[in-house]
Amino acid sequence: MRSTMLAVVLLAGAVSVQAATLTFGIVPQQSAKKLAKKWTPILRYISAKTGDDYTFGTAKNIPTFEKRLADGQYDIAYMNPYHYTVFNRQPGYLALARQKDKKIKGIMVVHKDSPLQSLSELANQKLAFPAPAAFAASVLPRAQLTTDKIPFKPAYVSSHDSVYLNVAKGYFPAGGGVMRTFNNTAPEVRAQLRVLWTTRTFTPHAIAAHPSVDSAAVSRLSQALVGMNTDPEGRALLKTINFKGMQLAQDKDWDDVRNLGLNMLDQLIKQ
Numbered sequence: 317m318r319s320t321m322l323a324v325v326l327l328a329g330a331v332s333v334q335a336a337t338l339t340f341g342i343v344p345q346q347s348a349k350k351l352a353k354k355w356t357p358i359l360r361y362i363s364a365k366t367g368d369d370y371t372f373g374t375a376k377n378i379p380t381f382e383k384r385l386a387d388g389q390y391d392i393a394y395m396n397p398y399h400y401t402v403f404n405r406q407p408g409y410l411a412l413a414r415q416k417d418k419k420i421k422g423i424m425v426v427h428k429d430s431p432l433q434s435l436s437e438l439a440n441q442k443l444a445f446p447a448p449a450a451f452a453a454s455v456l457p458r459a460q461l462t463t464d465k466i467p468f469k470p471a472y473v474s475s476h477d478s479v480y481l482n483v484a485k486g487y488f489p490a491g492g493g494v495m496r497t498f499n500n501t502a503p504e505v506r507a508q509l510r511v512l513w514t515t516r517t518f519t520p521h522a523i524a525a526h527p528s529v530d531s532a533a534v535s536r537l538s539q540a541l542v543g544m545n546t547d548p549e550g551r552a553l554l555k556t557i558n559f560k561g562m563q564l565a566q567d568k569d570w571d572d573v574r575n576l577g578l579n580m581l582d583q584l585i586k587q
Contacts, residue, residue, distance in 0.1 A: 341390030416561030
């Protein structure tokens with residue numbers, strides 16, 4: 317009887333250790349409604365594969381998302397490359413996966429009928445960007461404009477989709493984005509735009525875990541994400557977010573971003 321009771325206690329303990337309820341935060345490059353529609357089925361799939369309960373999370377805009385990352389409010393987060401280099405330092409998010417065989421590059425878009433043909437023609441213009449620390453959509457284009465001594469005034473409009481919509485409607489002559497969100501934006505908006513310029517390429521967004529997340533749960537998540545590559549259902553779900561696949565990640569993968577020496581979000585780091 318004693319051995320039976322011990323086995324029951326151990327089994328109950330194992331179950332409690334294995335099951336986890338985790339918030340998966342997604343950087344708000346698009347509206348919360350659009351992100352939830354695309355990511356919630358993926359999180360349901362991951363929950364079924366891991367046995368853990370993943371819930372969707374985002375923020376109303378990128379600065380709010382950054383503050384929540386700094387506060388460690390997301391257990392798992394899909395964050396841009398620069399975000400990862402900052403919030404890896406503090407509170408210690410550690411990358412576990414990223415988009416397979418992918419490099420990220422920023423773009424500047426203009427209206428399809430715009431006469432603009434080069435960055436130099438944007439001199440003294442008010443340009444749309446998602447947020448100050450949106451890496452490929454804002455940091456890289458602004459850095460290039462500054463390097464080329466092209467004066468401009470940035471306007472931050474909260475999301476990639478807002479950039480595309482504002483440029484399509486003629487409110488700004490140009491704006492920053494990335495190819496993935498450009499391809500994901502509403503077809504009727506995309507049809508009104510063309511890409512003026514692209515940046516060099518960098519390691520893409522990270523899927524990273526807060527240091528408080530149990531290592532076993534992280535391992536299960538890693539396996540589930542990579543397993544999507546060979547599962548027809550998983551591949552179909554990845555296609556909805558324009559991912560060709562997932563691959564395991566290492567922290568050093570983002571050294572290309574660290575080497576830029578950016579420090580815009582250092583004020584959010586809690587020493």
